[in-house]
Amino acid sequence: MSARAEVAVGMSSCGIAAGARTVFEALSTSVRSKGLPWSVVSTGCIGACHAEPLVEVRQPDGRRFLYGNVDEAKVESIVSGHLQAGAPVAELLIPADYPYLAKQRRIVLANCGVIDPESIDEYVAHDGYKALRKVLNTMVPDQVVEEVKKSGLRGRGGAGFSTGMKWTFAKDSKSLTGKKFVICNADEGDPGAFMDRSVLEGDPHAVLEGMLICAYAIGSDEGYMYVRAEYPLAIKRLHIALRQMEEQGFLGKNIMGTPFSFQLHIKEGAGAFVCGEETALMASIEGRRGMPRLRPPFPAARGLWDSPSNINNVETYANVPSVIRMGGAEYAKIGTEKSKGTKVFALAGKIKRGGMIEVPMGISLREVIFDIGGGIIGDKQFKAVQMGGPSGGCVPEKLADVLVDYDSLTATGAIMGSGGMVVMDESTCMVDVARYFLTFIQSESCGKCTFCRIGTKRMLEILTRITEGKGEEKDIAELEELAARIKVSSLCGLGQTAPNPVLTTLRYFRSEYDDHIRNHRCAARKCKALIRYHVLPDACTGCMLCARVCPTKAAHGERKKAHVIDQETCIQCGLCFEACRFDAIEIRTGREAGLAISAARMTPGTSSGGSHA
């Protein structure tokens, strides 16, 4: 649509981290010095993070060419070859049928990597605020809620509650304070998740427009964007967006000349994971420690400052303008029977093409991982994918054909979650993974509920024992018992889902636990206490490299003679293994590593707490 000649550089956090700023400057300098009629612009994240920095050449004729992995050197050939000579540099181009992009369906991310997120004009030019105009001018609140209901949109924050229903509750709730609030939850805290960040950095107005539509629908005149302070670029772009909205009459009194007024605050969260829980988030906005409280009352009845409040996450709000523009019925055509629309995922881990993707509901996990993600790095064996962060669970390879929809994923023991997808290969120890996520949960528990605060700690201690080869047969039963009780005896989602990583790994990878406990064997060779490094004398050339990197002088030997590793002093750091150029170092585990396994492990009795007096 832009008739201008543009070179757009992806300038979200991911791009910048990969060197987009340097590329942007190099492009600008080069274009300027050569006096070329191209403008260099910044845009949000197009999603192909594995190929950052990304540069898109948008020709006045409407044709677009995407270059990936651009660096300063490549800038020159793009400028001279493409911009100057008009011939796209074929060897640097990401092909138009690039499978990473081909299988996606971009609704939420439609503008990401397309428009300049710091320009409201570009947003407006891309149908921005059309939906708001439509609801303000042609719809009563009931109709708006009805339309959202019709779309089948469900909360994208994880739980998947019907957005239309939620809005209905907030709309129908009587306010004792005379206020209602609209809150956007942008406290994205799952390890490996960056959907909210990318959307806010790439298309902030879409989210804000969704919030305004919600406010109109439920009768609110004030809202909060709760965004974690660790997202400075998102916060900066939100501030720019708010300023521009005010300037153009999309925010404040009598928006677009209608009776509808709305003001919006940005609240920077201090980085507590639990503040993603809605009641904790509201406590945090109110200036208290972010700790969840019992629901009911739900926020729709009594929320922020005792007023009815509607809380949705970033992606949910970002869907709303599309729902209104397309109409609920049209939107509902995308996806499956019970899960409508698309879902944004952050694809990470041992995957060839990581990044942010948006796929229609109902696509299979295997398609996501292999067709879009290109499979596993180094073509290793795909083992499992962790869905939904620490509150989620892992889906094993054998269930990879499961469809991406709320209910199918829940049936596996994992959850849709907010969209984190961490892919694991054969070199991942599932006990260690469970321990990792539980460590995260334990340290992020707000400390209020007994089961979450102490129960997860005891689970973590058991897992740690198992990874250290100190596990006992009874540990599994104890893990399961604790997990079962923690799930049903915690106030908020954090506690209720805390045991999930353990439960799903136990469900699908029980043998790995048994192997750790019974055989002191970590098949993935990750658990340090269960592995031993050995030099293969036949392969060792005596190059002495291992001896040089070894921090404890455990690896030693004479030049040109096979080296040995002293097991007493070896700390299993793995530096020798990394350093060896001849594959002469082997990692052994279990019996082959000579780890003693006692036949009958005694279960120490618990002494009675009772006493006579």
Next chain:
Amino acid sequence: MPDMIDITLDGRPLKVASGSTILDVAESQGIRIPTLCHDSRLEPYASCWVCLVQVEKAKGFVPACSTRVTPGMVITSGSSEVRGARRMALELILSNHYGDCKAPCTLTCPSNIDIQGYLGLVANGKFSEAVELIRRDNPMPAVIGRICPRPCEGKCRRNLVEEPLNINGIKRFVADLEAQSGGMKKRPVPAPNGKKVAVVGGGPAGLAAAWYLSEKGVKVTVLEAMGKAGGMLRYGIPDYRLPPAVLDTAISQMLSLGAELRTGVTLGRDVTLEKLRAEYDAVVLAIGAWKSRGLRIPGENHPSVLSGIDFLRDVNEGRPVKVGDVVAIIGGGNTAMDAARCSLRHGASTVTMYYRRTREEMPASDAEIEEALEEGIDIQYLAAPVSIQAEGDALKGLTLLKMALGEPDASGRRRPVPVEGSEYTVPVDTIICAVGQYPDTKLLSALPGLVDEKGNLLADMDTGRSEVPGVFAAGDLLTGTDIAIRAVAGGKHAARAALAYLEGRTYSRPKEFLSRKSDFREPTTADFETTPHAPRAHPTVMEPERRKRTFAEIESTLTMAAAQAEAARCLECGCQDVRDCALKMHATEYEAVATRYNGETTVHPVDESHPFISRDPSKCVLCARCVRVCLDVQAIGVFGYINRGFTSVVAPSFGVPFGEDTSCISCGQCVSACPVGALTEKLPARKNVPLPETAVEGTCTRCSVGCAIEYRWHGSLFTRIVERNGPPNFSKLCKNGKFGHEFLNDPLPPAADLEKARAAVSAALAGAKRPVMRISPYLGGEAIDAFLQAAAKRGIPVRAAGLEKVDARWSKFLSQEPAAAKKGARELLVLIGDIGGTNNVAFTEAYRQRRAGSAELWVLGHDDEVARRAAKRVIPDAAQGISEALKTDAAVIACVNPQTAPAGVLEALLASADKLQVRLYWGSRNAGYLFAKQAAAAAAPDLYLDVGVEEPTNGVRRLAWGKKRGDEELFIPLSREHWILGRSHPTGLPSVEHGKLDLKALQEAASLI
């Protein structure tokens, strides 16, 4: 009237008020649901999850404390699933609750004497309370205080500092002090309950059983085979350790509740078990262990080879005993030791003990070993006798084999093994063999089922209950030879078991949950690095050279000063909250095991920086009741959560020491909110000590709010104030109410001679021209009225002490009828001046009303952070604030303390007296009443009649009625009760203890005028 809805609770269909919580409903149905975090003063919180219940269709468990009932709700509160989950919640909490419920000394003592309790009482100078506390578990303190080998002291944590406390020495001190000051407090003989029990055996176990049975009204007959009661105490322990007079006193005390002693009655000879069973409702067997084990070596039947116990019996009975010059003692126990030392005292020149293991394994107590060595007794270790050689009447030699220690045996001690070819022979004149004793169960075999074919008694070790109904056993018969206090404990439990049997119940020792530090991390010397060292108090002991020739008692009693100082060394290991701890209570009920989820335990130092409150974060269960009560009730917010996850702690802001948090007003709300011992009051005494308390309901005397409180006492020791949940304070207290009653521990003055006093008062009054009576408004209404009457009779003007500077015009508001309330309008409470500082509970109650929405709250004439947090408006100019308040459409109620009201307030209130209601608050409970009774006093009084007043007189003569003598010329003591009890006029609350006040003495004291 709330809507009533139908629900089902544990299968019961119920109609309950909508809006109530499941916990409320369960409570009203008498179903007990445990909780730690719930506090009726606070909004439901739901953190501990101990109150969880099942609700049909709910996703998981729900917390009963904060889940409100809904129509049709089906609740299960007592299923095994629910109980299991609650138990897990408790066990998880306990896994990170580092503290000792009870001190190791008490737990080690076989009779679990409240050692920490009596040490604390001694430290506080409450000696008779101390000895009575001991007597609960040990009715013979003077005896045990002399002979106990003190297992408690071995476990004393003071061992980690320098030396253990001299626990037994303190016991002996209080017992001897009691004996010197008139003996055991006389007790009424309990009313007979119609039951009769025979106790066979008059040793420590039998006597203890007799004592505890007679305490409950049982008619006890003690049958003693020997000529005197006392058992081994009398016939096994030499007089130099236990003088017979001390034992005699103890026995007469233990029989003083009505038990009858019959001596010279032997079981099997004079009376049979069958007969006893027929004649008595139950029988307690405590026949001891009087049979000696033999050496089973050649030559042991020689007349000069004596049995240790027989030898000691002869010595103690005063029979002539003869030992040779060279005496060999075989054995290493206390009997062997006593036999050795008695031999010395009976003329032996060389006494050698032969013991087959080493000193480490030797059962005799260390102190005794030391004393024996000092007296010149030689101890040969690792020596086992193999044969005895004799020539006619004379012994020639004792042949021994050298031993070495091998592998540990079943008892855990290393088994001695002979060293081959190591035989040697020593010359000897007398051999006393003390290698063990056993009970003569042949006496019992007549009753079928009481002993097995091997002669073992068939009885439960915990309770002494035998296999034969109604027959119980105690002491050495039950346990084998053991120390006296274990026999006393056995007697105590056998008595309880017999009592239960008599009532048709079955006794078992109470199972009580006990948290123990040692379950997680045994305290080490490092924990006591900062504890100042204080040496142990040792009694004086007779010089070895002197004592080895006499049977006089060789050890002295500690002096009072030494005993008190020694008791003060106690480290107070047991929890202050042990009697009130909700966690302990629930853990006991749910049979929780503290170590089930053993893992990391967080240990924090105890924070003693606060003047009134001890804070032990290691015991905190993070229920946040302190956090919430401080913020939501007091509007202060001293506490908050710090950190996340397992490392979360509740602490004052920024983790500063509690005492350095300047916002704390020491109201003690956090202490009363804390369900465990993480926050405890420092007792108004020298030594903190958890004690059994008696509660006396009363009204706080510290200001005119008149808060409902309980005075807690242990005997004459005032221990603390506990709030009551009633008007006007509804469980709230302030610093003065909670911690301002230390004066109750002041010593009472001696009684006055009333006749002399009457003459002195008459003389003084006759000589005075302008006498004035000053009455303390702190006194109870009865006392004030009595003296007002006396003053009126004599025409003496009265002044309310301390209120001299209060403008008389305030009295207009004393009787003022409430202003016509504006119909339908909300109430506006205006607090004028620092009501929070002087009448804090009035302030917090106003704040509660504001939070509950029943009134609005302003603070006038005073401005600080708390006022701003609690009040809707704060206006520093009080007069201006009053006029603004009157502009609202609310019914204005002015709450003001005339003693601290800012200038101009009185005038402003007088000007608008018809438009608002005034409530006066005073610094003492009866100030308002007394203020109204004041008369214009003559200028320059020449005589003060001071009632409860301790103010200076500037040289004017003074006669005083009070609780503390000062410099007055005449002092008439008034009972302490007149300060703490009696009527409170401003609240109109009658004294709950009115009937108990000694009004006669009061009238007498007043009538002196």
